[in-house]
Amino acid sequence: MPLQQQIYWHTTVNMPGEEHAATPLPSKVEVAVIGGGFTGLSAARALAKRNLKVAVLEANTIGWGASSRNGGMTLTGLKPSMQSVIKKYGRDLAKQLFQVSLDSVDTVEQVVKEENIDCGFKRYGHLYVASKPHHFDTFYDEVDFMAKEFDHKVRVVPPNELRGEIGSAIYHGGIVDEVSGGLNPAQYVAGLARAAEKAGASLHARARVNSLTRASSPLSAGGTRFFIQTERGNVEAESVLVGTSGYTGNVTKRLQRKIIPIGSFIIATEKLSDELANELSPKNRMIFDSMHYLNYFRLWDNRMIFGGRAAFFPENKNTIARSAEILRREMIRVYPQLKEAKIEYAWGGTLDFAFDMMTHVGEMDGIYYSLGYAGHGVAMASHLGKTVAEAMLNGNIKEHPFAQFDFPGAPLGLYNGFPWFLPIAGAWQKILDWLE
Secondary structure, eight states, X not given: OOOBSSOGGGGGSOOOOGGGGSSOOOSEEEEEXXXXXXXXXXXXXXXXXXXXXXXXXXXXXXXXXXXXXXXXXXXXXXXXXXXXXXXXXXXXXXXXXXXXXXXXXXXXXXXXXXXXXOSOOBOOOEEEEOSSHHHHTTHHHXXXXXXXXXXXXXXXXXXXXXXXXXXXXXXXXXXXXXTOEEOOHHHHXXXXXXXXXXXXXXXXXXXXXXXXXXXXXOXXXXXXXXXXXXXXXXXXXXXXXXXXXXXXXGGGHHHHTTEEEEEEEEEEEOOOOHHHHHHHOTTOOEEEESOSSOEEEEEXXXXXXXXXXXXXSOOOHHHHHHHHHHHHHHHHHHOGGGTTOOEEEEEEEEEEEETTSOOEEEEETTEEEEEOOTTOHHHHHHHXXXXXXXXXXXXOXXXXXXXXXXXOOOGGGOOSSOOTTHHHHHHHHHHXXXXX
């Protein structure tokens, strides 16, 4: 089959489609959720289970964005190393934040089980591989650090044992964390959408929000109201939760100025033989490397799913085509065995990074949000959607671990939502890898 610029995951499930574009918008709801991905659907499910009237407003179709375009890795940890998190935020908060990452994987497992979502979730474990010899030098210290500070067990795979984990000769050892898992993200987000609807939430596709205003004074009938204009009608809501990730736009300008949209791209090979697939990844780990300009990859249905920051700008036809070439070269560098394997699918998506690389939740201008997953969104967005929804109801969002630190904007305010600096950032990441 020739290469298609198509999301492979979408070929494995009937994704939510135009049926939600025909659903009439309610005139009033208790909570309007902006964004129909993991965050929004998880929040809507949790709120609807509490018998609240909830509407999910999605600009495209439900699950259209990063939630169905990613690598399907449900990982422990945060984007920054836990050593840097402890130094910056202290032991107590760092322990809370890391525990949330563990709880996030549990949440995915629980939802999949409760809602009977057929998405292949399993605790495959993740393998973090050292791209350079000196990267491996710190791995034993990392194992001791995680055990001592977080009571979390990970183990070192020395170079001479790495063949038992990965069929590549270019790495210099690894760390395995058995708690992480993997799934088919499109099957999962489609199942999460069904679960939210079953709980009583209404889902609305093609309902891009064009304006969001807050009543200037409380109404005696029930406090503050938000007036939301969408492409296909207006909604009045008592509360609003934003879960728009890398697609955060002008309607929530203050949040947009704190989020950097970064492209991430993936290729999928043809189906490989059982023998070759087992050679490439004997334990079917979620694998990622130690480079700044990192690669991440795993098997699904005997296909190699290989992704990375091949281009920093968000996806379009040109960036996908160029990225497919780069990723194929990288894949063959990792796995020379795949030199003759056909690439059948290539696609891109847009991730959300905060300037401090941390995830952030909170309330701004009366609007609740959960943003900045930095590649950890499968598990984290599922969990934070639920826990932020619960905090909204309980009125204690400021007590949430991810609301305990500042949500920074760009240095000197030199950012209005358009990431003009991404080519510079990408070049700098490459320079760091070269210097190391």
